[in-house]
Amino acid sequence: MVQLPLPVQLLQQVLADELDAALDAGLMAYVPAPGDDRLLPDHPDLPERLLDAQQRLRNAWEARDRYRQRAVRLARRAAERDARRAPPAPSPDLKPALPAAAAAILARAKAKAAGNPS
Structure with missing residues (x-):
């Protein structure tokens, strides 16, 4: 079996989807090298096709x-x-806490109602 250059293998796989x-095989690591456009005479666009596949x-x-x-x-x-x-x-059935001023007013009102002036 003849071992094809890696860019040729990659292009064949890309073309075959x-x-x-x-x-x-390393498509995303492919970097064009001088002469890649001459590896396949009927595909001088080999580097561009592989770079396009990477980008897509x-x-x-x-x-x-x-x-x-x-x-x-x-x-x-x-x-x-x-x-x-x-x-x-x-x-839960908890009474909400009164602010300090409201609590003081309430305490005075309760004391007044009970007859204890304060």
């Missing part, structure tokens, strides 16, 4: 990441919205 195999994959991965981030953001916003809409949890 075998992107997983091309990725495993990067764009797809970035889009997937943006989609995932958006989904997380939307889920967080929905949870926040649902939390705002939910009725408050029932609190």
Whole structure:
């Protein structure tokens, strides 16, 4: 079996839409070298095709990441919205604490009602 140069293998895999195999073979690490455009006489655009495949994959991965981030953001916003809409949890039968000034006024009123001037 004849071992083809790596760029030729990568191009064959890209053209056959075998992107997983091309990725495993090192597509994303491909850097054009002098003479790559002459490896296949019927494909002088070999370096450009491989670079284009790299860019398309990067764009797809970035889009997937943006989609995932958006989904997380939307889920967080929905949870926040649902939390705002939910009725408050029932609190135990505790009387709310009065501010200090209100407590003082109440104490004076109780004392006055009881007939103890203060």
